[in-house]
Amino acid sequence: MKTLTLLTTALPLFLFAACGGDDPKKTDAPAAQDSPAAKQQSQADSQPAKRKPRKRMRRPKVNYQAIKVLFGAEPPAPKAEVASTPELVALGKALYHSEHLSAKGNLSCASCHDLSNYGVDNKPTSTGSTGEKGERNTPTTYNAARQFKQFWDGRADTVEAQAIMPVLNPIEHGLADEAELVAKIKEQTDLVEGFKKAFPGDADPVTAKNFGVAIGAFERTLVTRSKWDDYLDGNQKALSNEELAGLKVFFDVGCQACHMGRTLGGTMFQKYGLHKPYTGKDTGRHKLDGDEAQKYFFKVPALLNVAETAPYLHDGSIATLEVAVRDMLDKQIAPSIAAKVTDEQVKHLVAFLNALTGELPDEFKK
DSSP states (O other): OOOOOOOOOOOOOOOOOOOOSOOTTOOSSOOGGGSHHHHHHHHHHHSOOOOOOOOOOOOOOOOHHHHHHHHSSOOOOOOOSSOOOHHHHHHHHHHHTOTTSSTTSOOOHHHHSOGGGTTOOOSSSOBOTTSOBOSSOOOOSTTGGGSSSBSTTOOBSSHHHHHHHHHTOTTTTOOOSHHHHHHHHHTOHHHHHHHHHHOTTOSSOOOHHHHHHHHHHHHTTOOOOOHHHHHHTTOTTSSOHHHHHHHHHHHHHTGGGTSOTTTTSSSOEEETTSSSOOOOSOOBTHHHHOOGGGTTEEEOOOOTTGGGSOSBTTTTOBOSHHHHHHHHHHHHSOHHHHTTOOHHHHHHHHHHHHTTOOOOOGGGOO
16 A cells, blocks of 8 residues: 555443342243243253354455556566675675674674564664664565665665665664774674685675675575465465455555555655655655655555564554554545445455565574
8 A cells, every 4th residue: 555664343231130029920820931842942042052154255356467467577676786696695694693793792683684573673663782763663674675775765776785874873783984894894703704705806805895795695585475476476276365355455445556566565655644644753755855845755665574574654653554554544545545445344454464474484483
């Protein structure tokens, strides 16, 4: 649904009168319950009540070919400038998990982008090396390289360019500059050896640029696959009836206008508050250069693994997927369409979004 980073039932209370004293209808006639028919009925009443079989949901009809055309293709994303090698990926993995490369020696990329937790820390905003909190919710590193830009405001074009920015951010890793990063790396013999193996043609391979190249190579391996992929690749039974109903709602209300391609997002910027104004303090891309036309514009997040990456939105202000769905309907979908979406359809939408959860690599499974 438009922009990214999405029901209370009343329980009837029946009151029964409990009256004392004589029953005005009581007579001296033989009690009705003593009759054979009454005894048979009493025995039947004592048996456990049989539950009515749950009504099976009819499979929704969808235009599968249209869905494949709209969502089947891998979205365009920048390719790596340096060809990947096992040595490069191994170095990137080591750098990603190194706490040494932070101001206090207590924070790594994995601290906030936990790969055993779908690449996030499930906090509204993350805490940096010096204890300060960031302003925006931590996005997942899984499938990040498949998106057209990085960060909520898209200020980095690739995962390679993105990798060094948190390291030099004063409230994240907190290193002063690239020189301090290089010095920190050279303090670790194993990392220096990793750079030599990954960049054998470089006289002095330990550089800030190569740091980004290596982490980018590792992050490009962080790709998940779910039943959504199976469905798009031809297995039309991969989605349950309820999940398919959610996909139909997703399609019918127009969520695909922003959440495009196989990743269902990560391909464009969109204004948060498109149909209902949003006036939060974070103005999105507007903060980059003061362009009023970009006020409240953020990157539309990819929805892969979205059920595992709460809380939601750029500020992590929404705790549950169901509330996020309702927020998107409220702010991003035309009121004439959103008003017709029922509680049952919201339930189906959430079921579909849960179907986007993929398998983690074996080494990162809890």
